[in-house]
Amino acid sequence: MTKSLPEILKNQPVVVDGAMATELEKHDIDTDNDLWSAMALIEQPEAIYDVHKSYFDAGAQVAITNTYQANIDAFVKAGVPADDAQKMITNAVEIAKRARDDAWTALTPAEQAAKGGFFVAGSVGPYGAFLANGAEYTGDYNLSVDELKDFHRSRMQLLANSGVDLFAFETQPQFKEAQSLANLLESEFPQQSAWISFSIRDSKTLCDGTSLAKAVSYFNDHDQIIAIGVNCTAMTNITAAIQTIKAVTDKPIIVYPNTGETYDPKTKTWQSQEEEASFEQLTPAWLKAGARMIGGCCRTTPKDIHDIADVLTNTK
Numbered sequence: 001m002t003k004s005l006p007e008i009l010k011n012q013p014v015v016v017d018g019a020m021a022t023e024l025e026k027h028d029i030d031t032d033n034d035l036w037s038a039m040a041l042i043e044q045p046e047a048i049y050d051v052h053k054s055y056f057d058a059g060a061q062v063a064i065t066n067t068y069q070a071n072i073d074a075f076v077k078a079g080v081p082a083d084d085a086q087k088m089i090t091n092a093v094e095i096a097k098r099a100r101d102d103a104w105t106a107l108t109p110a111e112q113a114a115k116g117g118f119f120v121a122g123s124v125g126p127y128g129a130f131l132a133n134g135a136e137y138t139g140d141y142n143l144s145v146d147e148l149k150d151f152h153r154s155r156m157q158l159l160a161n162s163g164v165d166l167f168a169f170e171t172q173p174q175f176k177e178a179q180s181l182a183n184l185l186e187s188e189f190p191q192q193s194a195w196i197s198f199s200i201r202d203s204k205t206l207c208d209g210t211s212l213a214k215a216v217s218y219f220n221d222h223d224q225i226i227a228i229g230v231n232c233t234a235m236t237n238i239t240a241a242i243q244t245i246k247a248v249t250d251k252p253i254i255v256y257p258n259t260g261e262t263y264d265p266k267t268k269t270w271q272s273q274e275e276e277a278s279f280e281q282l283t284p285a286w287l288k289a290g291a292r293m294i295g296g297c298c299r300t301t302p303k304d305i306h307d308i309a310d311v312l313t314n315t316k
Contacts (some may be wrong), residue, residue: 059309
């Protein structure tokens with residue numbers, strides 16, 4: 001019998017998966033469009049299974065569904081009927097669950113006992129991701145709380161009804177939007193849990209200018225938020241960000257940074273930087289600082305996740 005994710009986190013760190021779009025591009029899927037990696041739900045859904053399975057095989061214990069930029073409004077904007085869009089979001093969950101189940105049953109009983117369980121987190125990207133202009137890195141949009149809830153509700157309903165183990169409220173640049181998601185979670189999804197990972201300007205500040213410490217501490221009394229942290233930022237920001245977060249919360253800390261490349265939202269391309277330290281080199285410091293869930297975001301690969309898993313296995 002598998003344990004719940006919070007149960008596992010009490011006893012050991014957990015490995016989260018890595019980039020979806022980076023791996024889909026290796027399947028010749030064009031992600032240079034407003035749907036980004038969600039285009040694979042239209043063109044090549046089996047490639048999504050392959051990516052999820054490769055991350056589980058590399059050592060991940062949590063798969064994040066390919067729904068970060070997949071919402072009904074985005075599909076409709078791309079010419080997909082709303083009914084078909086709903087089916088694609090549901091299919092994204094089914095694909096991730098199938099990869100999870102196949103990877104789990106391939107383990108020996110001893111390996112299953114050591115892992116504790118495999119999980120599917122339903123990705124809920126920010127409204128800025130729908131804008132497809134890089135706004136998830138700026139928070140430069142101004143919707144009311146009700147408008148934000150209305151935008152996120154349908155996708156969350158589809159994810160929950162399809163059987164995700166929890167939500168991933170990820171790359172959140174706005175404190176207000178994170179508050180809106182937590183409120184929606186508690187009022188309309190009382191049986192679900194979630195993690196929140198912020199998009200940050202630096203190790204102390206959200207992209208919208210809110211203090212990271214203030215944003216994190218706000219969720220201490222929200223029991224359905226089971227972990228909190230940052231993603232989609234440079235690896236060099238992570239240790240200091242963990243320290244900022246740990247000072248104001250006892251919740252498990254989740255981090256999944258990018259590689260050392262920088263994203264240009266105008267050209268929708270990644271620019272190589274001077275070589276930075278690897279996940280293998282930095283993960284021990286993140287663990288020591290207090291991270292409990294570690295994975296990779298943009299431009300990361302199964303090898304990166306394998307390196308993280310190796311470090312976590314050797315430090316249990």
